[in-house]
Amino acid sequence: MDIQFIKCHGSGNDFILIDELTHGYTFTEQEREDLSILLCDRNDGIGSDGILFVMNSDKAEARMRMFNSDGTEAEMCGNGLRCVARHMLEKEGKTHIAVETEKAVLAVSQVEEIFPGIDTFSVAIEPVSFEPASLPVRVDAEPASKTTIPGLPEHLTFTAVSVPNPHIVAIVEDINQEELAEVGEKANQLPEVFPNGVNVSFMKLLEKNKVFVQTYERGVGLTNACGTAMSASSLVSTIHGPNATSEPIIVINKGGLVNCVVEKEKESFSIQLRGNATNVYEAVVQLDWNTRTFHVENRKDFTEEQTKYEKLEAYAASQIGGDS
Numbered sequence: 440m441d442i443q444f445i446k447c448h449g450s451g452n453d454f455i456l457i458d459e460l461t462h463g464y465t466f467t468e469q470e471r472e473d474l475s476i477l478l479c480d481r482n483d484g485i486g487s488d489g490i491l492f493v494m495n496s497d498k499a500e501a502r503m504r505m506f507n508s509d510g511t512e513a514e515m516c517g518n519g520l521r522c523v524a525r526h527m528l529e530k531e532g533k534t535h536i537a538v539e540t541e542k543a544v545l546a547v548s549q550v551e552e553i554f555p556g557i558d559t560f561s562v563a564i565e566p567v568s569f570e571p572a573s574l575p576v577r578v579d580a581e582p583a584s585k586t587t588i589p590g591l592p593e594h595l596t597f598t599a600v601s602v603p604n605p606h607i608v609a610i611v612e613d614i615n616q617e618e619l620a621e622v623g624e625k626a627n628q629l630p631e632v633f634p635n636g637v638n639v640s641f642m643k644l645l646e647k648n649k650v651f652v653q654t655y656e657r658g659v660g661l662t663n664a665c666g667t668a669m670s671a672s673s674l675v676s677t678i679h680g681p682n683a684t685s686e687p688i689i690v691i692n693k694g695g696l697v698n699c700v701v702e703k704e705k706e707s708f709s710i711q712l713r714g715n716a717t718n719v720y721e722a723v724v725q726l727d728w729n730t731r732t733f734h735v736e737n738r739k740d741f742t743e744e745q746t747k748y749e750k751l752e753a754y755a756a757s758q759i760g761g762d763s
C-alpha cells in the first residue's frame with residue numbers, strides 16, 4: 440500500500456500527518472496503532488513523536504485523531520492541531536475553520552506572526568478542567584492544586600489539570616531534564632494515581648508573562664515541546680505564578696516558542712495556543728502490511744520554511760542559554 444504523508448512539526452514536536460480524507464484511506468483501529476509504532480520509531484522508522492490522522496467529520500471541516508509513538512491515542516494534541524489546522528486551511532483556502540477532536544470541536548485560524556517570517560496558527564485548547572475525575576488523578580487533595588503526589592519526589596508540588604488530556608505541572612527554580620524524565624516515567628507507572636497515565640511538565644518562570652516549559656509526554660517520553668502542556672502550564676502560571684489572563688504568555692521550549700493566552704470567564708478557563716506549523720517534507724510510504732516493512736519514496740523537502748524556522752529556534756535557545 441502507498442501512503443502519502445507530510446512530516447511536520449509544531450515547536451519541534453514532530454508528526455507524520457496522514458490525510459485519510461483526501462486520499463481515501465480507510466485504516467482499521469489496529470492499523471492506526473500499528474502504523475504509529477512502526478513509522479514513529481526513531482531508529483527503524485521515519486521517526487516522530489506521533490501520527491496525526493486527518494479524517495472526515497460531520498461536525499467540522501475535518502476530524503483529527505492523534506496517536507503517540509507507542510501506539511496509544513491521546514484525547515488532544517495542541518502542536519499537532521496547529522499542523523492539521525494549517526493543512527486544512529490551505530486545502531480549504533480559508534483563514535479559519537473548525538476541527539473535531541475527541542472531546543470538542545475546536546476553532547482554528549491563521550493569525551498574526553509570533554516571530555518574523557513564521558506563519559502562525561491559533562488553536563483553541565478546551566475543555567479545561569481541574570476536576571480530578573477529568574484526568575483522572577486520585578490524590579487526597581481535591582482539586583490537586585500545588586500538592587505533593589504519592590510516589591513522586593516530595594520536594595515537588597504539582598497542579599493537575601485536563602486540557603482535556605491529562606497534565607501535571609510543577610513550578611521549579613531550574614529545569615533538570617534527567618529528573619523530569621525520571622518523574623515522568625514514574626508518574627506513568629502509578630496506575631493507582633493516574634489510571635490513564637499523565638503528561639508531566641516542569642515550568643521555570645523567566646519573567647512576567649514569559650516561562651520555559653519542558654514535558655515528559657505520556658506515550659512518548661521527553662519531547663522538544665508539548666502544546667497542551669504549554670497551555671496547561673500557562674494556565675497554572677496565572678494561578679500559582681505572576682502571569683496574567685487575557686495577555687499573551689510567551690512559552691519558550693526546547694524546539695522554539697509559542698504564545699498562550701489564558702481566558703477566564705466566571706470560573707471557566709479556555710486557552711488559545713499560537714505558534715508555528717512547519718512542513719519539513721512530504722513523501723510516500725510504500726508499506727507491505729504482511730511483513731510490516733516499508734520504504735519512503737518521492738521525498739520533497741520544504742527547505743525555505745526550515746531556514747526561516749531556524750531563526751526562531753536560535754532566538755528561543757538564546758532565552759534559555761543556561762538551562763539543560
Ligand SMILES: N[C@@H](CCC[C@H](N)C(=O)O)C(=O)O
Binds near residue numbers: 517656657665667
Ligand atoms: N504533544 C502533544 C500532546 C500529545 C499527546 C500526549 N502525549 C498525551 O498522551 O496526552 C501536544 O502538543 O499537545
